Amino acid sequence: MRKILMAAVVAAAALVCANAQTSVSGPDGKLKVSVSADARYSVEYDGVQVLEPSALGFKANIGDFSALKFVKDTAYTVEQTYKVPTIKASEVNYKANVAVVTFQNEAALSVDVEFRVSDNDIAFRYVVPRPRTRGYAPGGIRISEEVSAFKLPAGTVSFLTPQSDAMIGFARTKPSYEEFYYLEKPLEEKSEYGHGYTFPCLFKTAQGAWVLISETGVDSRYCGSHLSDWDPVKGYTVAFPLPEENNGEGDAGAAFSIPGATPWRTITVGKDLAPITETTVAWDVVEPLYEPSIDYKYGRSSWSWILWQDASINWDDLVAYIDLSAAMGWEYTLVDAYWDRNLGYDKMEELIRYANSKNVDVFLWYSSSGWWNDIPQSPKDNLTTAPSRKKEMAWMKKAGVKGIKVDFFGGDKQQTLRYYEDILSDANDYGLMCIFHGATLPRGWERMYPNFVGSEAVRASENMVFNQSDCDLEPEFACLHPFIRNTVASMEFGGSFLQRRLSRNPQRGSRRVTTDVFQLGLAVVYQNPIQNFALAPTNLTDGTSDICLDFMREVPTTWDETRLIDGYPGKYVTMARRHGNTWYIVSLNGTLEKPVKLDLNAICKKLGVDPGVSSAKVYSGGNDAAVSTKIPAKAVDVAQTDAVVAIITPWR
Numbered sequence: 056m057r058k059i060l061m062a063a064v065v066a067a068a069a070l071v072c073a074n075a076q077t078s079v080s081g082p083d084g085k086l087k088v089s090v091s092a093d094a095r096y097s098v099e100y101d102g103v104q105v106l107e108p109s110a111l112g113f114k115a116n117i118g119d120f121s122a123l124k125f126v127k128d129t130a131y132t133v134e135q136t137y138k139v140p141t142i143k144a145s146e147v148n149y150k151a152n153v154a155v156v157t158f159q160n161e162a163a164l165s166v167d168v169e170f171r172v173s174d175n176d177i178a179f180r181y182v183v184p185r186p187r188t189r190g191y192a193p194g195g196i197r198i199s200e201e202v203s204a205f206k207l208p209a210g211t212v213s214f215l216t217p218q219s220d221a222m223i224g225f226a227r228t229k230p231s232y233e234e235f236y237y238l239e240k241p242l243e244e245k246s247e248y249g250h251g252y253t254f255p256c257l258f259k260t261a262q263g264a265w266v267l268i269s270e271t272g273v274d275s276r277y278c279g280s281h282l283s284d285w286d287p288v289k290g291y292t293v294a295f296p297l298p299e300e301n302n303g304e305g306d307a308g309a310a311f312s313i314p315g316a317t318p319w320r321t322i323t324v325g326k327d328l329a330p331i332t333e334t335t336v337a338w339d340v341v342e343p344l345y346e347p348s349i350d351y352k353y354g355r356s357s358w359s360w361i362l363w364q365d366a367s368i369n370w371d372d373l374v375a376y377i378d379l380s381a382a383m384g385w386e387y388t389l390v391d392a393y394w395d396r397n398l399g400y401d402k403m404e405e406l407i408r409y410a411n412s413k414n415v416d417v418f419l420w421y422s423s424s425g426w427w428n429d430i431p432q433s434p435k436d437n438l439t440t441a442p443s444r445k446k447e448m449a450w451m452k453k454a455g456v457k458g459i460k461v462d463f464f465g466g467d468k469q470q471t472l473r474y475y476e477d478i479l480s481d482a483n484d485y486g487l488m489c490i491f492h493g494a495t496l497p498r499g500w501e502r503m504y505p506n507f508v509g510s511e512a513v514r515a516s517e518n519m520v521f522n523q524s525d526c527d528l529e530p531e532f533a534c535l536h537p538f539i540r541n542t543v544a545s546m547e548f549g550g551s552f553l554q555r556r557l558s559r560n561p562q563r564g565s566r567r568v569t570t571d572v573f574q575l576g577l578a579v580v581y582q583n584p585i586q587n588f589a590l591a592p593t594n595l596t597d598g599t600s601d602i603c604l605d606f607m608r609e610v611p612t613t614w615d616e617t618r619l620i621d622g623y624p625g626k627y628v629t630m631a632r633r634h635g636n637t638w639y640i641v642s643l644n645g646t647l648e649k650p651v652k653l654d655l656n657a658i659c660k661k662l663g664v665d666p667g668v669s670s671a672k673v674y675s676g677g678n679d680a681a682v683s684t685k686i687p688a689k690a691v692d693v694a695q696t697d698a699v700v701a702i703i704t705p706w707r
């Protein structure tokens with residue numbers, strides 16, 4: 056009897072081997088990855104296909120790994136609880152089932168594809184062993200092309216932003232990840248520049264599943280990637296930087312020591328958008344690359360440049376913004392470009408002493424140095440080399456600077472990724488936090504680099520100051536970021552304007568089309584652990600309502616939990632973020648003609664909060680902001696370009 060059983064087991068194993076197919080599902084069993092013997096993977100959720108068989112592999116100097124044959128697989132599980140203070144949730148419990156599938160190429164060289172599958176997320180990467188061939192054992196690998204593909208089913212629509220041409224735009228600084236979005240387009244639609252699309256990329260299948268594709272764990276050991284244009288046979292493939300980036304300087308591929316691994320490709324899947332907005336996959340599969348040198352503090356900041364522009368980088372205006380931070384109880388002020396020319400280092404030390412006397416700390420702007428572009432802004436050339444960078448950072452530490460905003464990187468080549476890492480690592484040695492503008496998407500960096508705060512990598516608030524058309528697009532774009540850009544990384548948007556017209560002179564400049572309460576809502580919806588808010592000192596005396604000012608005094612910038620209640624990309628979003636035991640619930644109606652129905656009692660129930668034993672502040676009224684301490688008994692209407700914001704704190 057026992058022999059028969061054994062034979063049956065062997066037969067079953069042989070059958071699996073003949074198909075040579077591996078499958079791995081998430082802990083709740085709904086998200087499933089299947090891998091074929093010829094190294095194609097497909098994905099289904101709750102029995103419905105969301106990715107058709109898609110290629111795995113790459114081409115490298117040590118061999119062509121784009122045609123692979125199954126060898127074996129191993130399976131295990133991972134579970135960990137980790138803390139990151141700078142993302143959408145302060146503590147994350149990550150559980151995943153792992154399959155490591157070993158393939159060989161035609162030259163019998165091995166590569167492992169490691170899949171981690173949690174309830175709504177897939178992450179996969181290539182793990183390359185050091186080959187043992189007779190007489191030669193290469194110590195490194197140069198990858199020139201990935202064939203990794205994402206073949207979405209026919210009828211899927213896309214929500215995408217194009218990858219820019221290199222060396223175009225202001226002072227030839229692009230790509231700076233500040234392009235427009237194109238919504239609900241067919242897969243076949245060609246991208247604006249013909250270079251495909253910037254991560255993260257959102258899709259909705261014809262069967263109604265939402266799919267977010269991105270990458271994480273990209274550091275100095277790889278380049279940043281994006282998605283190609285659609286190919287009817289392959290689908291989308293992972294695309295490397297353009298050779299023209301960085302003025303043509305540097306390789307467009309990736310090289311690392313072996314044994315070693317590529318970054319993770321990530322796929323988040325949900326029947327609704329909650330798993331998209333709530334995903335933590337960008338941080339689940341990465342590790343801190345160093346310990347924080349000090350206990351970094353986050354908070355709110357004033358920023359003179361956003362409304363008062365270059366002319367504000369002078370003693371009196373910067374003092375006015377320090378005084379604004381002091382009056383608002385904000386922790387920081389950000390001093391933008393040309394401070395070295397307009398104030399100089401001695402005067403800057405004096406300004407920092409003044410700020411500190413008001414309990415305000417200072418961030419300073421630096422050029423990335425950009426010898427590969429033509430920017431005029433200074434200080435320039437201080438961060439490019441390790442010796443000059445360390446000398447500058449030693450001065451910053453002595454002067455009491457708490458962080459830097461480094462601008463105008465442009466590009467995803469491995470040399471640029473290495474430059475970000477070098478700045479971050481050195482800055483940590485001097486107790487400095489880093490904000491990046493004109494910069495690529497952060498890919499797991501909040502956890503990998505503990506002094507990383509946030510990156511722009513979005514068409515941010517400055518464009519609303521520059522162009523009326525960006526003000527006109529604000530209602531739509533504000534309802535995109537919770538599902539796309541801001542869900543995979545902190546977003547340095549620099550928002551929440553309380554002036555109606557966006558310039559130093561409140562009678563001039565582009566006109567904001569969203570309401571004051573909408574701007575309050577953005578302080579919660581846009582997540583960045585230090586928020587450079589766009590208020591001006593004049594907001595304290597120009598009749599801006601105390602209701603709005605008091606909200607901006609109290610709003611936190613770090614969150615313990617984030618929940619999506621409802622929404623649709625570009626149309627509306629209702630979401631809740633928890634700070635301590637207080638819930639901030641925001642409903643933004645961007646572009647829906649009919650009102651969004653906001654039922655705060657139902658949301659409280661969903662969040663496990665009893666409104667009967669909670670204190671509440673409910674902000675409504677658009678540009679005539681009003682606050683009520685009562686949660687409305689029935690659903691309230693949120694009109695187009697308006698918002699309702701509720702702060703709810705249970706008594707116990």
Ligand code: CA
Nearest residue numbers: 492493511517
């Ligand atoms: Ca910018």
